Amino acid sequence: MTQKPLILAVETSGRIGSVAIAFGGQLLAEATFTGPMRHSAEIFPAVCGLLDRFSRKSEEIGHIYISVGPGSFTGLRIAVTLAKTMHLANAAKIVAVDTLDIIAANAVNLTTQNHEPQTTSHEKIATILDAKRGQFFIAVYQRNTSHRVWQKVLPDSLMTASDFLEQFAAADQPIWLLGEGLVYYKDKFKADGIFFLDEKYWRPRAEKVHLLGWQMALEGRFADALTLQPTYLRQPV
Structure with missing residues (x-):
């Protein structure tokens, strides 16, 4: 260029x-x-x-x-x-x-303040958008600590909240959620090991x-x- x-x-x-x-x-x-x-x-x-x-x-x-x-x-x-x-x-x-990558970029520079994700190789985030009909557009990312970026580990997918929780909710492997799909449906994603970033990061x-x-x-x-x-x-x- x-x-x-x-x-x-x-x-x-x-x-x-x-x-x-x-x-x-x-x-x-x-x-x-x-x-x-x-x-x-x-x-x-x-x-x-x-x-x-x-x-x-x-x-x-x-x-x-x-x-x-x-x-x-x-x-x-x-x-x-x-x-x-x-x-x-x-x-x-x-x-x-x-x-979904754009939404994930909102979380790149987050710190440990206010219980936000720590910079470890194990932390994950998921971006959630409402796909209607009881389904959601979802992608999951894991931190690449060497470059401080999110690497996609679940490509853009169409799934229900229960399918997502069955695959990713685990008390010993926390995952942080963000995205406008949570505006009306946050309660559907509540489970052990599931945390939510502040709403200012969702858009x-x-x-x-x-x-x-x-x-x-x-x-x-x-x-x-x-x-x-x-x-x-x-x-x-």
């Missing part, structure tokens, strides 16, 4: 959307939508507001990083459509970032889309604009 691009990061997979702009690896600003499921109404004003704030134009955007799912069907389509449009207009390169954010997207871009992991589709895990009906 010969020069640092102007980057737009988009998170519309969850209840509260957000966008961010960055210059290379440096985040410039993030804008959060004013309420739940305001993606269609607020995404373009939010993007324009950030660009105006830094005297930039949409034509200057060289990369767009999107939260590609799993998550809200409508929200995911909004992000994918925007990414494809910017690719056609600007030849902007696209990075598609897994939504996917454009800031983390940029963080992970920039790492992927440095590795050349760009999406094909022609074949790009949201990650649904279960097809919309």
Whole structure:
């Protein structure tokens, strides 16, 4: 990568959307939508507001990083459509970032304060999103202590809360949960060995889309604009 691009990061997979702009690896600003499921109404004003704030134009955007799912069907389509449009207009390169990974990134720098995960090779977290019909989108991660990152040990899966607890709940192997799937269904996941991170860590954010997207871009992991589709895990009906 010969020069640092102007980057737009988009998170519309969850209840509260957000966008961010960055210059290379440096985040410039993030804008959060004013309420739940305001993606269609607020995404373009939010993007324009950030660009105006830094005297930039949409034509200057060289990369767009999107939260590609799993998550809200409508929200995911909004992000994918925007990414494809910017690719056609600007030849902007696209990075598609897994939504459950984005949520997990909220826990990367947590300390032992307030009973949060310790930095040991045994600690695990699980990201939880509501998939409706009594099911959840879930991924599980274990700490890589040498790099202070979460390594995925259970890929994005569609399962019930009871299936998850049967597989992962153990009093001697604690696992910490986060994600918007807990907003209404936290009680379903209560069991020995199960702990919950503070609700402030549950929401996917454009800031983390940029963080992970920039790492992927440095590795050349760009999406094909022609074949790009949201990650649904279960097809919309």
